[in-house]
Amino acid sequence: xSFQQGLSGLNAASKxxxxxxxxxxxxxxxxxxxxxxxxxxxxxxxxxxxxxxxxGIGTNLANVAQQFTQGNVTSTSNPLDxxxxxxxxxRMSNNGAITYTRNGQFQMDKFGYITDSGNKRLTGYSAxxxxxxxxxxxxxxNISTADLKPTATTKVVGLVNLDSRNSAPVTxxxxxxxxxxxxxxSAITAYDSLGNVHTVQSFFVKTGxxxxxxxxxxxxxxxxxxxxxxxxxxxxxxxxxxxTVPAVPTVSFTPTTGANAVSMTLDYSGxxxxxxxxxxxxxxxxxxxxxxxxxxxxxxxxxIVGRYSNGQSKTLGQVVLANFVNPNGLQALGGNAWSxxxxxxxxxxxxxxxxxxxxxxxxxQEDSNVDLTAELxxxxxxxxxxxxxAQTIKTQDQVLQTLVNLR
Numbered sequence: 001x002s003f004q005q006g007l008s009g010l011n012a013a014s015k016x017x018x019x020x021x022x023x024x025x026x027x028x029x030x031x032x033x034x035x036x037x038x039x040x041x042x043x044x045x046x047x048x049x050x051x052x053x054x055x056g057i058g059t060n061l062a063n064v065a066q067q068f069t070q071g072n073v074t075s076t077s078n079p080l081d082x083x084x085x086x087x088x089x090x091r092m093s094n095n096g097a098i099t100y101t102r103n104g105q106f107q108m109d110k111f112g113y114i115t116d117s118g119n120k121r122l123t124g125y126s127a128x129x130x131x132x133x134x135x136x137x138x139x140x141x142n143i144s145t146a147d148l149k150p151t152a153t154t155k156v157v158g159l160v161n162l163d164s165r166n167s168a169p170v171t172x173x174x175x176x177x178x179x180x181x182x183x184x185x186s187a188i189t190a191y192d193s194l195g196n197v198h199t200v201q202s203f204f205v206k207t208g209x210x211x212x213x214x215x216x217x218x219x220x221x222x223x224x225x226x227x228x229x230x231x232x233x234x235x236x237x238x239x240x241x242x243x244t245v246p247a248v249p250t251v252s253f254t255p256t257t258g259a260n261a262v263s264m265t266l267d268y269s270g271x272x273x274x275x276x277x278x279x280x281x282x283x284x285x286x287x288x289x290x291x292x293x294x295x296x297x298x299x300x301x302x303x304i305v306g307r308y309s310n311g312q313s314k315t316l317g318q319v320v321l322a323n324f325v326n327p328n329g330l331q332a333l334g335g336n337a338w339s340x341x342x343x344x345x346x347x348x349x350x351x352x353x354x355x356x357x358x359x360x361x362x363x364x365q366e367d368s369n370v371d372l373t374a375e376l377x378x379x380x381x382x383x384x385x386x387x388x389x390a391q392t393i394k395t396q397d398q399v400l401q402t403l404v405n406l407r
Contacts, residue, residue: 002057002396003393003396003397004057004058005056005057005058005389005392006058006389006390006392006393006396007058007389007393008042008057008058008059008060009058009059009385009386009388009389009392010386010389010390010393011060011061012037012039012059012060012061012385012389013382013383013385013386013389014386015037015061016037016039016378016382016385017379017382017383017386019035019036019037019064020375020378020379020382022035023035023370023375024370024372024375024376024379026368026370027368027370027372027375028368029103029336029368030103030104030105030336030365030366030367030368031071031101031102031103031104031105031336031365031366031368032071032102032103032336032368032369032370033066033067033068033069033071033102033368033369034066034067034368034369034370034371034375035064035065035066035067036064036065036066036067037061037064038061038062038063038064038065039059039060039061039062040059040060040062041056041058041059042056042057042058042059042060043056043057044057065328066327066328066330066332067369068327068328069369070085070086070366070369071102071366071367071368071369072366072367072369073085073361073364073365073366073367074364074365074366074367075363075364076363076364076365077363078105078107078363079295079296079297079298079362079363080106080107080108080114081104081105081106081362081363081364081365082104082106082298082319082360082361082362082364082365083104083360083361083364083365083366084102084104084321084352084358084359084360084366085358085359085360085361085366086356086357086358086359087321087323087356087357087358088321088322088323088352088356088357088358089101089102089321089322089323089324089338090102090103090104090122090319090321090322091122091123091124091138091320091321091322091347091349092116092120092121092122092123092337093120093121093122093123093140094118094119094120094121098123098339098340098347099120099333099337099338099339100322100330100337100338100339100340100347101116101336101337101338102336102366103116103336103365103366104364104365104366105117105365106122108143111142112142112143112144112145113140113141113142113143114141114143118335118337120337121140121141122140122141122319123138123139123140123141123320124138124139124141124302124304124317124318124319124320125138125139125317125318125320125351126139126141126142126317127314127315127316127317127318129149131314131315131316132315133315133317133318135318138320138349141304141317141319142317143293143296143304143306143316143317144293144316145292145293146293147290147291147292147293147308148290148291148292148293148308148310148312148314149195149290150191150192150193150194150195150287150288150289150290151191151286151287151288152191152192152193152259152260152262152287153190153191153192153200153262153264153285153286153287154263154264154265154286154287155264155265155267155285155286156188156190156200156251156264156265156266156267156283156284156285157267157270157282157283157284157285158186158188158202158266158267158268158271158280158282158283158284159268159270159271159272159280159281159282159283160184160186160204160268160271160272160278160279160280160281160283161271161272161273161274161276161277161278161279161281162183162184162204162206162212162235162271162272162273162278163183163184163273163274163275163276163277163278164210164235164239164273164274164275165275166183166206166278167206168205168206168207168208169181169182169183169205169206173226173227174203174205174213174215174226174227175226176201176203176215176217176220176222181205182203182204182205182215183204183205183206183212183278184203184204184278185201185202185203185204186201186202186280186283187199187200187201187202188200188201188283188284188285189285190218190262190264190285190287191285191287191288191289192255192257192259192260192262193259193260193262194255194257194258194259195288195289195290196255196257196259196289197289198218198219198253198255198262199218199219199220200216200217200218200251200264200285201216201217201218202214202215202216202230202266202268203215203216203217204278210234210235210236210237210273211232211233211234211235212232212233212234212235212242212273213229213231213232214229214230214231214232214233214249214266214268215229215230216230216251216266218251218253218262219253221253223251223252223253230249230251230266231244231245231246231249231266231268232244232245233268233271235272235273239272239273239274240272240273241269242268242269242271242273244268244269248265248267249265249266249268250263250264250265250266251263251264251265251266252264264285270282288310288311288312289310290310291308291309291310291311291312292308292309293306293307293308294307294308294309295307296316297362297363298319298360298362299360299362300352300353300359300360300361301318301351301352301353301359301360302318302319302320302321302351302352302353302360303315303317303318304316304317304318304319318351319351319352319360320349320350320351320352321349321350321351321352321357321358322347322348322349322350323347323348323350323355323356323357324340324344324345324346324347324348325344325345325348326343326344326345327344328344329341329342329343329344329345330344331344
């Protein structure tokens with residue numbers, strides 16, 4: 001009599017219940033991947049080979065395989081929460097020791113590094129002060145909270161329509177303080193190298209059919225000094241594409257704030273002269289004042305974009321992902337972390353949305369992929385299998401007892 005088959009079945013059912021219990025206990029663990037118990041039958045070796053009548057001696061646990069299927073993505077209110085939709089793992093660094101995870105619940109430490117609950121740091125491509133990514137080897141991502149330095153205005157672009165029906169002003173020469181000495185004006189805010197605000201105003205004075213003098217003041221001071229003009233625009237009969245002399249008008253002034261001298265070009269080449277009222281159709285400049293970091297978020301390709309109080313934005317870094325030829329070969333470390341192994345293959349590191357790597361979703365987290373309904377059904381099945389194997393042992397015991405009681 002052999003009790004081995006029933007005993008192996010009890011052990012197998014017990015292991016399956018352990019796997020199911022582990023899945024159920026982690027049903028609410030972010031980024032958790034459920035496991036599946038895989039079994040194989042067992043045969044005794046025979047010197048004469050295996051015959052058709054050979055009876056197996058039970059079963060054993062061949063493997064516990066994790067199922068790297070996609071979990072549901074749930075929105076959160078934390079902009080540092082990041083979910084992976086698709087393949088890949090976050091690459092984490094713990095003093096240089098690299099691990100991998102699907103848990104995107106991150107926070108920022110006091111040094112500006114993006115970390116998980118175990119203080120492991122998220123890695124990716126860093127960005128310099130100009131927002132240019134360094135796409136070499138991934139490094140620990142550090143979010144700089146320094147103010148965005150100001151940029152002085154170097155170019156003003158304006159699109160205006162000058163009324164061809166206007167006559168020359170009744171007052172000459174031009175005086176910015178006298179509205180009767182010019183036809184129209186426009187004003188824009190410009191910035192010096194320290195981010196201080198300056199008002200640059202352009203005045204349009206008609207001097208003849210299709211000919212307009214342009215004068216400019218900075219903070220109320222004419223530049224260049226009167227009676228010089230900033231430019232002269234001449235329109236043809238079509239009223240478009242004026243000829244400007246000089247071709248690239250320049251306005252220069254020295255701020256009283258201690259900032260560097262400001263030199264900017266004025267581009268009115270897209271202006272028109274039609275028989276309609278004066279209008280400013282577009283007016284822009286390329287400078288801005290300093291700004292503090294107000295918020296940041298992660299785009300689908302992993303780029304971390306910071307938004308500043310001055311309305312500007314800048315790239316602060318980029319998250320990278322890693323994938324493996326055989327994810328089931330990863331070594332589980334606990335804490336939602338895995339490490340590479342000989343059977344997993346080397347990590348394939350790249351940016352999201354490339355190759356087999358998924359996309360990222362900011363302010364979201366990937367839930368556990370455990371299906372509680374399926375696990376409860378599996379639990380019932382494993383319980384019945386355990387009872388059935390116990391019954392085979394009980395039957396073997398009864399048969400053996402009958403044999404012992406023979407007279």
